[in-house]
Amino acid sequence: MGLVTNSKGLIDMRCDQHVLLTPKQMALADQEAVYLGVPAFDLMAAAGQAVAEAIMAKWTKRPVLVMAGPGNNGGDGFVIAEQLRQHNWPVTLAFMGHLDNMSAEAQAHAKAWKGEWHPLSQTLLNDAKLVVDALFGAGLSRPIEGQVQHMLEAVAQSGLPVCAVDVPSGLDGATGQALGVVAKADLTVTFFRKKPGHLLFPGRTFCGDLLVRGIGIPAKVLTDLRIQTAENHPDLWLSDYPLMKQDGHKFHRGHVLIYGGQWMTGASRLSARAAQRIGAGLVSLAVPESSWPIYAAAMLSVMVKPLAAHQSEHAFQQMLNDSRFNVVVIGPGAGLEGNDKHRVKHAVLETLKCGRACVLDADALTAFSERPKALFEAIHDACILTPHEGEFARLFPHLSEQSGKDKLSRAKQAARESGAIVLLKGADTVIASPDGHAIINTNAPAELATGGAGDVLAGFIAGLVAQGMTPFYATAAAVWLHGEVANEFGVGLIAEDLTDALPNVLQQLK
Numbered sequence: 186m187g188l189v190t191n192s193k194g195l196i197d198m199r200c201d202q203h204v205l206l207t208p209k210q211m212a213l214a215d216q217e218a219v220y221l222g223v224p225a226f227d228l229m230a231a232a233g234q235a236v237a238e239a240i241m242a243k244w245t246k247r248p249v250l251v252m253a254g255p256g257n258n259g260g261d262g263f264v265i266a267e268q269l270r271q272h273n274w275p276v277t278l279a280f281m282g283h284l285d286n287m288s289a290e291a292q293a294h295a296k297a298w299k300g301e302w303h304p305l306s307q308t309l310l311n312d313a314k315l316v317v318d319a320l321f322g323a324g325l326s327r328p329i330e331g332q333v334q335h336m337l338e339a340v341a342q343s344g345l346p347v348c349a350v351d352v353p354s355g356l357d358g359a360t361g362q363a364l365g366v367v368a369k370a371d372l373t374v375t376f377f378r379k380k381p382g383h384l385l386f387p388g389r390t391f392c393g394d395l396l397v398r399g400i401g402i403p404a405k406v407l408t409d410l411r412i413q414t415a416e417n418h419p420d421l422w423l424s425d426y427p428l429m430k431q432d433g434h435k436f437h438r439g440h441v442l443i444y445g446g447q448w449m450t451g452a453s454r455l456s457a458r459a460a461q462r463i464g465a466g467l468v469s470l471a472v473p474e475s476s477w478p479i480y481a482a483a484m485l486s487v488m489v490k491p492l493a494a495h496q497s498e499h500a501f502q503q504m505l506n507d508s509r510f511n512v513v514v515i516g517p518g519a520g521l522e523g524n525d526k527h528r529v530k531h532a533v534l535e536t537l538k539c540g541r542a543c544v545l546d547a548d549a550l551t552a553f554s555e556r557p558k559a560l561f562e563a564i565h566d567a568c569i570l571t572p573h574e575g576e577f578a579r580l581f582p583h584l585s586e587q588s589g590k591d592k593l594s595r596a597k598q599a600a601r602e603s604g605a606i607v608l609l610k611g612a613d614t615v616i617a618s619p620d621g622h623a624i625i626n627t628n629a630p631a632e633l634a635t636g637g638a639g640d641v642l643a644g645f646i647a648g649l650v651a652q653g654m655t656p657f658y659a660t661a662a663a664v665w666l667h668g669e670v671a672n673e674f675g676v677g678l679i680a681e682d683l684t685d686a687l688p689n690v691l692q693q694l695k
C-alpha cells in the first residue's frame with residue numbers, strides 16, 4: 186500500500202477511491218496517464234461515452250441540445266453528441282469556440298461528429314427536451330459573462346433537465362463556489378475522482394445527482410499528486426477504529442473527563458452519554474458543587490465529581506494530575522456568565538498545558554473570542570476545535586463566511602493558524618489538520634440541525650480519542666457516525682436519539 190501523501194500518511198491508498206482532486210490535480214493526473222501511454226484521444230472518448238451512457242440510463246430518448254465549449258469540456262460534448270446520435274437520439278449541437286484553438290484530441294472528436302454545427306443561441310432550446318452542458322469544466326478561469334451567461338439563464342428559465350459534463354459550467358471545481366452564473370444540473374458526470382466543488386455548498390446543490398466514471402486513468406497516477414483532501418468514508422479510518430476486543434478491559438478503553446457548567450447542565454451530559462455510548466471505558470463529569478445534585482441524579486454510570494465553589498479552578502487543575510483521564514471535553518454548557526468565562530478559560534489552558542488531548546467546543550471557543558491568540562499559543566497537536574460558523578467567526582474573524590473564501594480553505598487556514606484540528610460544522614462539515622490534510626463529510630442530513638447535536642458530536646470524538654484513535658481520524662469517524670445515525674433515525678430526531686440509536690450503526694461497522 187503506497188502512500189499518496191507523505192506527511193503522517195493520513196490519506197493513503199486504502200482510501201484512494203475517496204480522494205478529491207482539485208481541477209489542477211486532475212489535469213496533472215490526465216497528463217500522467219498520457220505519459221504512461223493512455224492516448225488523450227481515448228481519455229476523451231471514454232469521458233464522452235460515459236456521459237452518453239449515463240444520459241441514456243437516466244432519460245428516455247428525446248431531442249437533446251449539446252452545448253460544447255471552447256476547451257476539452259467541449260471536446261467531451263462532441264463525443265456525447267455523436268454517441269447519442271449513433272443511438273438514434275435527435276441531437277442538436279451548439280458550439281462556442283474556435284476549432285483551431287482546441288486540443289488535438291478535441292479537434293479530432295469534433296471532426297468525428299456527423300451532425301450539423303450551430304452557434305450558441307437561445308432559440309435552440311425551443312425544440313430541446315434535455316440540455317447537455319459541455320461548456321466549461323476544469324478549465325473555468327473567470328466568471329461567465331455576455332452571451333454564455335444569457336444562454337445559461339435561458340436554460341435555467343426553460344426548466345429543461347440538464348446533464349453537466351464534469352462540473353456544471355460556472356462552478357469552481359476546487360471550491361464549490363459559483364463564478365458568476367452557474368448552469369444548475371440534474372445529473373453531473375465527473376471523471377476518475379470527485380472534486381471538492383462537487384461536495385461543498387453551494388456546489389453540491391448545483392450538481393444534482395453525481396456520478397463518477399473511470400476513463401482509463403490508472404490509480405497509480407495519484408501517487409505523486411500530493412493529495413490532501415478526501416471525502417469522509419469508513420475506508421479512511423476503519424482500520425484504526427477501536428472495535429471491541431473479546432478480552433478488552435474498561436481501563437483499556439480510556440477515561441473521558443468532561444467539564445460541566447452550572448446552568449446548562451444538559452449539554453455536558455449529552456456529551457458524557459455520547460462518549461460512553463461510543464465505547465469510552467469510563468466517563469467523568471467535573472461539575473460545580475452547587476449543581477452536583479442535578480447532574481448526579483441524572484447520571485448513573487457516569488462519575489460526577491463536584492468542584493468546590495471557592496476553589497473550583499484549583500480542583501479542576503488537581504483532577505488533571507490524574508493521568509488516567511486521557512481526553513478532556515470543555516465547552517458544552519460550560520457557561521460564559523460572570524466568573525464562568527474566566528473559569529472556562531483557565532480549565533482550557535490548564536488542560537492544554539498538561540498536554541492532554543482535548544475537544545474544545547461551544548463556550549470554550551467563545552471564551553477566547555477577545556484574544557484567540559491566547560488559545561492558539563497554548564494549543565498542541567491533540568487538540569480538536571469543533572466550531573459552528575458562528576463560533577468559528579469569533580475565533581477567526583478574517584476567515585468567516587463573509588470573507589468570500591471557500592469553506593475548505595477557511596478550515597485549512599484555521600487549522601494552520603491555530604495548530605489544532607478544526608472541525609468546521611455544517612451540512613458540508615470540513616475536518617482540517619494543521620499539516621494541510623482535510624476531509625469533507627457528506628452524509629449529514631438536515632435533521633442534525635437540532636439543539637444539542639453538537640454536544641453529542643463532541644462526546645463521540647472524545648470517546649474515540651480516549652480509545653486510542655488519532656485525533657484526526659477520530660474526528661472524521663465521529664462526524665461520519667453522527668451523520669449516519671441521523672440518517673438511520675430520520676425525521677423527528679432530537680439530540681438524545683443520536684446517542685441512543687448509535688448502537689445500530691456501530692453494529693453495521695463491524
Ligand SMILES: NC(=O)C1=CN([C@@H]2O[C@H](COP(=O)(O)OP(=O)(O)OC[C@H]3O[C@@H](n4cnc5c(N)ncnc54)[C@H](OP(=O)(O)O)[C@@H]3O)[C@@H](O)[C@H]2O)[C@@H](O)CC1
Nearest residue numbers: 215229232256257258321322323324325326327328329351
Ligand atoms: N483532465 C482529464 O483527465 C480529462 C479532461 N476532460 C475534459 O476536459 C475538461 C477540461 O478541459 P480544459 O482544460 O480544456 O478546460 P475547459 O473547462 O474545457 O475550458 C477551457 C476553455 O474555456 C475558456 N474559458 C474558461 N473560463 C471561461 C469563461 N468564464 N468564459 C469564457 N471562456 C472561458 C478557456 O479560455 P482561456 O481561459 O484559456 O482564455 C479555455 O478556452 C474537463 O472538465 C473534462 O470535461 C476529458 O476530456 C477527459 C480527460
Ligand SMILES: Nc1ncnc2c1ncn2[C@@H]1O[C@H](COP(=O)(O)OP(=O)(O)O)[C@@H](O)[C@H]1O
Nearest residue numbers: 610611612629630631633634636637638639640
Ligand atoms: N443543515 C444541516 N445538514 C446537516 N448537518 C447539519 C446541518 N446543520 C447543522 N448540522 C450539524 O448538526 C450539528 C450541530 O452542532 P451545533 O451547531 O454545535 O449545535 P448545538 O450547539 O445545538 O449542539 C453539527 O454536527 C452540524 O454539522
Ligand SMILES: [K+]
Nearest residue numbers: 318321352354
Ligand atoms: K460543464
